[in-house]
Amino acid sequence: MIKAIFFQDQNSNFSSFSITGHAESGPYGQDIVCAAVSGLSITIINGLKDIANDNPQVIIDEDNGGLMKVDKLSSQHDTQILLETFYNGIADMAESYPKNLTLKLKTQ
Numbered sequence: 001m002i003k004a005i006f007f008q009d010q011n012s013n014f015s016s017f018s019i020t021g022h023a024e025s026g027p028y029g030q031d032i033v034c035a036a037v038s039g040l041s042i043t044i045i046n047g048l049k050d051i052a053n054d055n056p057q058v059i060i061d062e063d064n065g066g067l068m069k070v071d072k073l074s075s076q077h078d079t080q081i082l083l084e085t086f087y088n089g090i091a092d093m094a095e096s097y098p099k100n101l102t103l104k105l106k107t108q
Contacts, residue, residue, distance in 0.1 A: 001022075001024070002020070002021045002034070002066075002100060002101045003019070003021050004018070004019045004102070005017065005018050005104045005106060006083075006087055006105050008107050008108070009075070009108055010108075013080055014080060014083040015071075015073055015108055016069070016108075017083075018069040019037065019041060019067070019068045020065060020067050021065060021066055023097070023101060025097060033093065036093055037093065040086060044083070047082045048079060052074075052078035054078075056070050057072045
């Protein structure tokens with residue numbers, strides 16, 4: 001199962017997120033949940049860097065159970081709009097595939 005955790009600060013700005021695990025919704029190379037989460041994750045990192053000109057700290061570890069951790073997100077408007085869109089996409093998938101993807105929102 002993929003576990004996504006998003007963290008917000010006291011002002012409800014997204015401050016970091018982590019995504020761990022594997023969806024296991026299909027055979028390797030045919031897992032649509034994994035492919036969707038991976039695609040959105042890569043897109044948000046590129047968007048934060050290329051569109052919002054943000055420079056988050058990104059840690060990726062594909063070997064030990066799958067991990068993407070993104071920290072040091074700015075509170076600038078463009079960054080937060082992109083992150084809210086990303087969060088909403090993950091939330092929609094978690095609702096459609098609850099056996100393969102969970103989502104939590106926490107305040108730091």
